[in-house]
Amino acid sequence: MNMLDSELVVASLRKQGYQLTDSIEEADALLFNTCSVREQAENKTYSHLGKLRQFKIDNPEKVIGVMGCMAQNHQKKIFQRAPYVDLIVGPGQLHQIPELIKKIEQGEGRQIEVSLGRRDGGREEIIRSHESFDPLRDPEMRPTPFQAFIRIQIGCDKFCTYCIVPSVRGPEQGRNPHDIIAEAKHLALHDTVEITLIGQTVNSYKAVDQDGKLWRMSDLLGELQEIDGIQRIKFVTNYPNDMTDDLLCAVRDLSKVSPYLHVPAQSGSERILKRMKRGYTVAQYRDMMHRIRETVPGAAVSSDFIVGFCGETDEEFQMTVDLVEECRFKNSFIFKYSEREGTKGAEMYDDDIPHHVKKERNNRLLEIQNQISLEDNQDMIGHTVDVLIEGISKTAIRKGEDTGPSVQLTGRTHCDRIVVCEGNPRQIGHILPMTIYETSPHTLFGEVVTEACGPELFGLG
Numbered sequence: 242m243n244m245l246d247s248e249l250v251v252a253s254l255r256k257q258g259y260q261l262t263d264s265i266e267e268a269d270a271l272l273f274n275t276c277s278v279r280e281q282a283e284n285k286t287y288s289h290l291g292k293l294r295q296f297k298i299d300n301p302e303k304v305i306g307v308m309g310c311m312a313q314n315h316q317k318k319i320f321q322r323a324p325y326v327d328l329i330v331g332p333g334q335l336h337q338i339p340e341l342i343k344k345i346e347q348g349e350g351r352q353i354e355v356s357l358g359r360r361d362g363g364r365e366e367i368i369r370s371h372e373s374f375d376p377l378r379d380p381e382m383r384p385t386p387f388q389a390f391i392r393i394q395i396g397c398d399k400f401c402t403y404c405i406v407p408s409v410r411g412p413e414q415g416r417n418p419h420d421i422i423a424e425a426k427h428l429a430l431h432d433t434v435e436i437t438l439i440g441q442t443v444n445s446y447k448a449v450d451q452d453g454k455l456w457r458m459s460d461l462l463g464e465l466q467e468i469d470g471i472q473r474i475k476f477v478t479n480y481p482n483d484m485t486d487d488l489l490c491a492v493r494d495l496s497k498v499s500p501y502l503h504v505p506a507q508s509g510s511e512r513i514l515k516r517m518k519r520g521y522t523v524a525q526y527r528d529m530m531h532r533i534r535e536t537v538p539g540a541a542v543s544s545d546f547i548v549g550f551c552g553e554t555d556e557e558f559q560m561t562v563d564l565v566e567e568c569r570f571k572n573s574f575i576f577k578y579s580e581r582e583g584t585k586g587a588e589m590y591d592d593d594i595p596h597h598v599k600k601e602r603n604n605r606l607l608e609i610q611n612q613i614s615l616e617d618n619q620d621m622i623g624h625t626v627d628v629l630i631e632g633i634s635k636t637a638i639r640k641g642e643d644t645g646p647s648v649q650l651t652g653r654t655h656c657d658r659i660v661v662c663e664g665n666p667r668q669i670g671h672i673l674p675m676t677i678y679e680t681s682p683h684t685l686f687g688e689v690v691t692e693a694c695g696p697e698l699f700g701l702g
């Protein structure tokens with residue numbers, strides 16, 4: 242979500258004649274796009290801002306801004322901790338940034354624009370204060386112009402007790418499906434081959450169009466499948482309760498839709514899920530996994546987990562381990578619980594699990610997940626898969642080995658597995674068949690199948 246927001250803000254500033262620069266000395270404005278999901282992310286921003294204190298004294302004309310979730314979460318507190326910040330803009334006001342920078346440059350002083358809080362008005366009023374901002378798609382602003390995020394939903398109404406997102410991103414709203422389809426067509430005309438639909442609970446997407454027709458996620462996928470040029474469609478993040486059969490059938494039947502589902506479980510313990518107010522039981526999550534495996538055999542499923550949530554016992558953590566072992570996720574993102582002021586969790590429960598226990602549980606779960614990822618990846622050795630080449634690998638860039646006709650490239654399979662191979666940078670942006678010959682827990686190593694080998698030999702005909 243933040244990557245897309247950054248793309249759109251930069252595009253709107255470019256329209257005003259700004260350019261991106263890597264050098265803060267050259268910059269007229271420095272903007273931090275921020276996250277509030279965990280405390281560490283906010284601390285990092287304050288630490289970066291702290292480093293600019295002297296810089297701002299030496300360069301008072303430069304505009305320093307904080308945008309995104311932390312701007313909404315901390316609002317004026319940011320001015321208090323870093324009084325030299327000029328601009329605070331919440332996720333619902335990003336479209337105002339060029340105009341606000343202009344005001345600061347014209348001497349109108351500090352600017353702050355944020356949305357209403359979730360208790361600061363009626364629902365419609367709050368919704369109006371969170372504007373969706375998706376007008377400018379500038380391929381040059383994406384690290385890989387052939388891949389693009391499309392926001393289909395903003396906000397969240399689930400209010401899991403640990404989570405700050407509903408407070409900072411506002412009420413859940415599905416975007417007009419015709420706007421989404423028009424945006425996808427526009428992206429396809431500008432050589433985008435892969436789109437990723439994004440929303441906090443993307444599969445809960447629902448919207449009624451001008452003709453009164455109700456659109457579900459599966460309806461949207463059906464329409465997007467028809468767009469020439471788009472070759473892959475992904476969507477994140479899914480909510481377990483809304484993994485409906487019509488959606489699973491769409492994933493199975495629509496060739497462009499990736500058989501890859503990110504469906505966070507968060508915990509394997511009934512009591513902890515209840516405390517988290519996730520709205521499902523472990524048995525319901527298991528049932529959903531079963532339906533995924535039945536309907537879309539071979540699909541890759543990934544998850545998020547929070548370890549050390551308030552009151553989590555060793556036995557309850559073990560239940561999470563058991564769920565990971567049973568579900569065999571492609572990968573899991575594992576987080577140590579971080580208490581967020583203003584959430585129900587912070588209000589109702591003690592953050593009583595010591596940091597070292599959270600850390601131990603995090604490491605243990607990661608180890609188990611890595612072993613599963615490695616075993617499943619090993620099963621792919623000798624198989625041929627289609628890989629979208631995304632760019633030159635980070636290792637090659639770090640070693641300075643990023644030029645020449647043969648460099649280390651990185652890409653992804655239709656199931657979102659990372660593949661590394663040797664190839665020509667001209668292959669970036671193309672989907673190529675590759676044979677997998679080696680693997681680690683998070684990476685497959687492949688070799689591009691050349692046509693001279695005969696496609697039928699590899700079952701590609």
Ligand code: SAH
Nearest residue numbers: 403404441478505545546547576577578579
């Ligand atoms: N909308 C998505 C997740 C958004 S936040 C969903 O519902 O799945 C991404 C992940 O961060 C969450 O899945 C959760 O695992 C983690 N997370 C959110 N709040 C957290 C907190 N307070 N402490 C630790 N991890 C948190």
Ligand code: SF4
Nearest residue numbers: 397399400401404406
């Ligand atoms: Fe946060 Fe829960 Fe909403 Fe995800 S579904 S954004 S975890 S409140």
